[in-house]
Amino acid sequence: MKRQTRSRLRSRIVGTIAVAAASVLALTGCAVGNGGSTSDDGPKLSKGPVTISLYWWGAGARVTATEAAVKLFEKKHPNITVKLQSTDWGSYWDKLATTVAGGNAPDVMQFDQLYVASYAQRGAIADLKAYSKYIDTSQLSKNVLATGEYQGKLYAVPIGLNSIGVAVNRTLLEKYGVKLPNSKSWTWDDLNRVAKQITEKSGGKVRGLDPFGGDTPSLTLWARQHGNQLFDQKGDVVLKPSVLASYWQYALDQIKDGVTPTASQLAEGSTGNLDQSDLATGKVAMTFLPSNLTAFQAAAPTQKLDMMPFPNTSNAKKGWQYLKSSMYWAISSRSKHPAEAAELVDFLTTNTDVGKLFGAERGMPANPEFQKVIAPDLNGSDKIVMNYIKQVTAEAGTPAPVTPVGGQDADTLLAQIWQNVQFGKTTPEAGATQYIAQLKKELAAAK
Structure with a gap:
């Protein structure tokens, strides 16, 4: 058996980032614009039936948990249907770049810090502060929320946390x-x-x-x-x-x-x-x-x-010391139903039933309330990780900036x-x- 290489371990540390940066650079002319109903107070919820899309990378337990969480969301919002699509990490960014460049990006996307700046700079993902009416981030600390910011704007809501x-x-x-x-x-x-x-x-x-x-x-x-x-x-x-x-x-x-x-x-x-x-x-x-x-x-x-x-x-x-977000939720700036997309992001990041479904599979939950609801069921390595994240949280300073454009x-x-x-x-x-x-x-x- 060959020895496990440092490059293999490095790829796990950075989330297996062997993806062509060219897929991101292919984004051109992605103008910001919401196709949904808006007003001076921001986007409004539609009264009739609405279909939005959710795209993420991952398989197995993540697929099962995400599907279950979306069913809970649809039950609470009977007029909203969520189309689900998932793929492996290696295919995710190429497919996302293609859909964004074609003007038909998913409404809600799972994101990695490596690409937040690239998509934000090109206007492909929305500033979520404009959707504060629907997305409640009050349970996240200032340092945790800052991991999803770029040039003073919030483009991504943290899902999970990790630290080296x-x-x-x-x-x-x-x-x-x-x-x-x-x-x-x-x-x-x-x-x-x-x-x-x-x-x-x-x-x-x-x-x-x-x-x-x-x-x-x-x-x-x-x-x-x-x-x-x-x-x-x-x-x-x-x-x-x-x-x-x-x-x-x-x-x-x-x-x-x-x-x-x-x-x-x-x-x-x-x-x-x-x-x-x-x-x-x-x-x-x-x-x-x-x-x-x-x-x-x-x-x-x-x-x-x-x-x-x-x-x-x-x-x-x-x-x-600092906390790094394991991944985020982001919203397409071209979503035809930005209010509904924001409602979904809020549900996935604040509903404690979702917290129980997700557990620590996407990283230790960024929301402290999620940490509380899953704590009784944690054991072994999951419990070790939670205690480690709590220690880092207590010692952490301002988070490192997201990777800038060109730094992929x-x-x-x-x-x-x-x-x-x-x-x-x-x-x-x-x-x-x-x-x-x-x-x-x-x-x-x-x-």
Whole structure:
């Protein structure tokens, strides 16, 4: 069996973002305009029968839960019929770009932060503040709601929350007698120490850690700890070369120390599923992941997995941590029935019966009321994730801005240069300069 690559783990961290950015750039001339009934107070609900559409990515349990939620909505709104369509992530954005460019976008769409700015800038999705009469966001905190904002406007309502942390295989730690420090105060030195102990006590059979290096979420957290950021609120690249170089140097030192897989092992291709990942098969004891521990636990039923927070530096200012929305609901700016679409978004994000149906499948619910109603039924990894999100929520500062237009390939480019750094083809310092220059060039070309 081939070793699970860092690129595979990186793709999970960023939501498997191997989708052509060209599909987004294909949007041209998407003029804003509502075809429904409007007034000075905004769009009005129709009195007669109305049909709206809902489009999302996902399968299995997500399809079943979404269909059940829509049936509840239609029962409460008998004059509204909702046409449902879902697909896999890989097809979703190409299909959405085509329908938007053709002027027949779905009324309500599931969205990812990677594309909020692109669609908002082209006028393809509506400013939801205009629909405040129908969409109640009062239960969401300011920081959570801000994850769906772009240039001061709310374009997407958060559905779920996650944050990068360190997934830990406690079965391996217990087997080799390695203890973790206090989760609220562990540092990068602690992470190195635990990784080294696991590697040494297992005689090299288990590597302590699968390192970061090729994903912007972990880079953003590292940068925020060092008083920096990848993008600013204007959508400009503000990352300092020295911060990126230090991020890569930390991981490079771990590879050289032998507490992680080698550069060659990390570069090996693999088409394995989660049950073939290094974490699930016990080849590594820890790895950086978003808080989707449940999926990994299901793939490794004989292993006891846990979640530790992102390690901290000794001098990091409060607020470096932040919450990221796992996904959102957005409304087409060309919807013929914007009021009904807004009613649906409100129902899906505020009705507690929907909260019970959705559970934590779309991420830990962004609505605290949803968290309350599902808490009694949570156990195992879902309970671990909820407690982790609560800890991050208490520590979180202002969220990172959504990916700006032209930044869709930020992770792909980061991973490519990081691999060159691993193999000594470039230094962390030179690679950092190259990455920032190329990213700025791509953003400038998209303006």
